[in-house]
Amino acid sequence: MNSTRGNTPSDSQRSETRLVTAGRDTGAQKGFVNPPVFRGSTVLYPNAEDLHAHRAEFTYGRHGTPTTRALQGMLMALEGPQCAGVGLTPSGLAAVTTTLLSVLKAGDHLLVCDNVYRPSRNFCGGMLTRYGVETSYFDPMIGAGIETLFRPNTRAVLVEAPGSQSFEMPDIPAISAVAHARGALVIDDNTWATPLYHRSLEQGVDISMQAATKYIGGHSDIMFGTISANAKAWPLISEGIRLLGVCAGPDDVFLALRGMRTLAVRLAQHYRSGLEIARWLAARPEVARVLHPALESDPGHAIWKRDFTGASGLFSIVLKPVPQQAVDALLDTLNLFGMGFSWGGFESLIIPFDCTDYRTATKWAPGGPTLRLHIGLENVDDLKADLDRGFAGLNAAL
Numbered sequence: 001m002n003s004t005r006g007n008t009p010s011d012s013q014r015s016e017t018r019l020v021t022a023g024r025d026t027g028a029q030k031g032f033v034n035p036p037v038f039r040g041s042t043v044l045y046p047n048a049e050d051l052h053a054h055r056a057e058f059t060y061g062r063h064g065t066p067t068t069r070a071l072q073g074m075l076m077a078l079e080g081p082q083c084a085g086v087g088l089t090p091s092g093l094a095a096v097t098t099t100l101l102s103v104l105k106a107g108d109h110l111l112v113c114d115n116v117y118r119p120s121r122n123f124c125g126g127m128l129t130r131y132g133v134e135t136s137y138f139d140p141m142i143g144a145g146i147e148t149l150f151r152p153n154t155r156a157v158l159v160e161a162p163g164s165q166s167f168e169m170p171d172i173p174a175i176s177a178v179a180h181a182r183g184a185l186v187i188d189d190n191t192w193a194t195p196l197y198h199r200s201l202e203q204g205v206d207i208s209m210q211a212a213t214k215y216i217g218g219h220s221d222i223m224f225g226t227i228s229a230n231a232k233a234w235p236l237i238s239e240g241i242r243l244l245g246v247c248a249g250p251d252d253v254f255l256a257l258r259g260m261r262t263l264a265v266r267l268a269q270h271y272r273s274g275l276e277i278a279r280w281l282a283a284r285p286e287v288a289r290v291l292h293p294a295l296e297s298d299p300g301h302a303i304w305k306r307d308f309t310g311a312s313g314l315f316s317i318v319l320k321p322v323p324q325q326a327v328d329a330l331l332d333t334l335n336l337f338g339m340g341f342s343w344g345g346f347e348s349l350i351i352p353f354d355c356t357d358y359r360t361a362t363k364w365a366p367g368g369p370t371l372r373l374h375i376g377l378e379n380v381d382d383l384k385a386d387l388d389r390g391f392a393g394l395n396a397a398l
């Protein structure tokens with residue numbers, strides 16, 4: 001059989017096709033469609049000469065296996081030609097911390113968007129402060145105005161587009177243009193859109209990270225992170241991963257690879273159902289505002305439309321002011337929507353959140369209780385019926 005048939009990704013293929021063709025070597029896999037899960041630490045060398053020269057495709061489990069290589073190949077095919085390398089980490093947060101440790105040194109200054117994932121902020125305020133890196137925060141809507149915040153020692157800018165609770169949409173190309181003129185690197189947490197809907201490396205980002213725990217895995221059964229870097233940043237990331245000893249477990253690598261095969265159809269459904277529910281919620285009398293950049297009314301809509309090709313199933317709502325017990329009644333009346341942290345799996349979730357106590361560059365004053373929803377793959381009418389029930393519960397508690 002032709003060993004490359006069906007498994008040769010190319011630049012002319014669309015992303016959906018690359019998700020099928022990339023990361024497979026059917027010849028080496030003896031005809032089987034999927035690569036096996038390689039478990040291993042030791043890799044044996046055939047002779048002393050090769051051992052002395054470190055001459056081997058694989059040298060040690062921590063440095064990669066055929067399974068990790070397959071996943072890296074898939075991610076590179078999805079990120080596009082700017083991607084020079086992909087690092088794999090044991091969690092999404094580890095992707096963020098490994099990236100920051102790889103890029104920064106004592107005496108550096110880091111600019112961070114005020115809407116980033118809270119544990120990323122905790123790392124900056126905790127370990128980075130201890131290691132002599134100073135962090136300052138900026139308004140997610142600052143755009144090219146970020147110029148005034150740069151210092152001679154500003155080494156990097158960390159953004160998240162959109163923020164995964166409050167959904168402001170930073171202007172990444174504008175921020176990147178300023179950062180690059182100042183010799184700083186741009187780091188993007190691309191978990192919300194994935195490279196399928198936001199090719200951040202093509203928009204001026206140097207390092208694009210994902211909590212692959214979310215949509216890449218897609219089934220709420222792994223903790224995983226990825227770091228994709230361009231040619232300028234990859235040497236730093238690759239060195240950082242090696243020095244820190246970061247690697248990922250073989251089963252999680254395989255599940256991430258398997259999750260990616262269906263990423264395009266899953267995300268398309270999350271996008272469609274999420275937007276439909278967002279519009280439905282915007283028309284509810286109990287809802288003051290829906291925070292979803294794909295809605296025309298959203299302040300970040302123009303940027304989303306310019307820079308993204310789709311939206312995921314995660315967004316937030318601001319309720320009209322009601323007592324906490326009414327919000328709790330809504331949460332307790334829901335049946336299909338689970339309550340729990342994380343997102344990106346096949347199931348719908350709802351969780352209250354509050355950004356007031358940690359924002360520093362901007363004031364978070366939504367004017368009512370805030371809830372974040374993840375719209376899963378259930379039938380959208382069933383989800384609406386569930387939310388209907390939830391609002392009846394809320395109203396009954398008033």
Ligand SMILES: *Cc1c(COP(=O)(O)O)cnc(C)c1O
Pocket residue numbers: 091092093094096117160164189191192211212213214223224225342
């Ligand atoms: C979940 C999440 C992370 C952290 O990922 P874990 O796998 O939970 O460590 C980082 N960034 C964003 C935007 C996230 O939503």
